[in-house]
Amino acid sequence: MICIVISFFDNINGPRPLLSIPNTLNDIDLNNIASLIDKTFETGFFIYEFPEYKTANYFFEIESEWARGNKEMVLLTIVFDLNFDYNSLDLQTIMNDFINELSNITNLFKAFYIFDFNRKKDNEVKFYYEKLKELIIDFKGSLPKETLAVNQNQIKIFVFGLDRAGKSTILNRAKTNLFVKTSPTINLNIMHLLFGNIQLDCFDVSGQKRYRYTWRRFIVSSQYLVFVLDVNREDRYEEAKIELWKVLSYEESKGIPLLILINKTDLKKKIDLNYFINFLNLYKIKDRKWHIMSTSALYNQGIKEAFEYIIKDLLSNQLTMFSM
Numbered sequence: 001m002i003c004i005v006i007s008f009f010d011n012i013n014g015p016r017p018l019l020s021i022p023n024t025l026n027d028i029d030l031n032n033i034a035s036l037i038d039k040t041f042e043t044g045f046f047i048y049e050f051p052e053y054k055t056a057n058y059f060f061e062i063e064s065e066w067a068r069g070n071k072e073m074v075l076l077t078i079v080f081d082l083n084f085d086y087n088s089l090d091l092q093t094i095m096n097d098f099i100n101e102l103s104n105i106t107n108l109f110k111a112f113y114i115f116d117f118n119r120k121k122d123n124e125v126k127f128y129y130e131k132l133k134e135l136i137i138d139f140k141g142s143l144p145k146e147t148l149a150v151n152q153n154q155i156k157i158f159v160f161g162l163d164r165a166g167k168s169t170i171l172n173r174a175k176t177n178l179f180v181k182t183s184p185t186i187n188l189n190i191m192h193l194l195f196g197n198i199q200l201d202c203f204d205v206s207g208q209k210r211y212r213y214t215w216r217r218f219i220v221s222s223q224y225l226v227f228v229l230d231v232n233r234e235d236r237y238e239e240a241k242i243e244l245w246k247v248l249s250y251e252e253s254k255g256i257p258l259l260i261l262i263n264k265t266d267l268k269k270k271i272d273l274n275y276f277i278n279f280l281n282l283y284k285i286k287d288r289k290w291h292i293m294s295t296s297a298l299y300n301q302g303i304k305e306a307f308e309y310i311i312k313d314l315l316s317n318q319l320t321m322f323s324m
């Protein structure tokens with residue numbers, strides 16, 4: 001999949017793209033996609049093929065207090081590579097379900113006024129625009145794997161570590177820039193983070209003992225492993241080390257690079273990363289690249305840097321692959 005585009009019918013300018021996730025197409029392509037609104041008169045699903053890519057579209061309406069006729073006319077488009085075979089998927093149902101979800105959100109129509117000179121300063125307009133963006137990111141992340149077959153912009157990350165290490169808090173911080181109070185994760189939570197054009201699908205597993213046996217099956221096809229350790233729980237260092245090495249020994253994890261995050265640094269005066277390199281026997285890792293960093297999700301330290309590091313590392317690998 002190349003991207004997902006939302007377009008709408010602007011009363012003054014006609015069909016217009018509102019947002020694209022990720023932002024991979026140029027303005028001409030985006031306008032061409034938006035103009036598909038003119039090709040249809042009825043709400044519903046349709047396929048359209050451009051010379052360079054294919055699109056699956058759903059034209060629908062959203063109740064709106066601000067629009068003429070009290071409705072925004074909206075087009076949801078999934079853009080695929082030309083070699084994508086959509087016959088195997090029930091895209092119509094998938095898109096329809098998502099649109100039903102959108103239609104149930106009161107005031108979502110305000111998102112469509114982000115370009116409106118008179119309204120764009122309205123905080124609610126910004127709020128609903130951001131909300132819509134989040135929903136599209138989540139929708140993209142929830143699409144069946146087949147749709148992602150040739151997507152270099154989507155990266156799966158496996159985040160593990162003991163319970164209460166701070167995995168979910170770190171991911172929430174990275175996603176919203178806020179310190180979010182978490183509940184213990186049950187089984188698995190998938191968090192979609194967007195950095196520029198790159199989407200990270202973070203598989204945030206539960207660290208509780210009774211769920212650890214499930215980790216193995218979530219590792220498959222990950223491109224990065226992130227291990228989180230609570231620096232304040234010295235009594236659990238040994239347990240953490242055992243779990244880390246268990247994952248490193250799995251066939252499924254072979255060769256996948258590892259980032260270790262020593263978290264909750266706000267609770268310690270001094271952090272010596274060398275201590276953890278030695279304690280965790282990191283120098284014994286020979287079958288993959290590894291790196292260690294410290295973070296505080298509470299103070300928002302090191303979080304952005306950690307994800308930037310992962311992306312940079314993966315991109316530099318891609319570049320070396322291309323130049324080979």
Ligand SMILES: Nc1nc2c(ncn2[C@@H]2O[C@H](COP(=O)(O)OP(=O)(O)OP(=O)(O)O)[C@@H](O)[C@H]2O)c(=O)[nH]1
Nearest residue numbers: 163164165166167168169182185207264296297298
């Ligand atoms: N002081 C401090 N507390 C943190 C930090 N990160 C997380 N916490 C707290 O640690 C507790 C556990 O955080 P979670 O993110 O739920 O931990 P988790 O690793 O996802 O745990 P499970 O889902 O049970 O595996 C919560 O009370 C967080 O608020 C941090 O950087 N500093």
Ligand SMILES: [Mg+2]
Nearest residue numbers: 167168184185
């Ligand atoms: Mg959690």
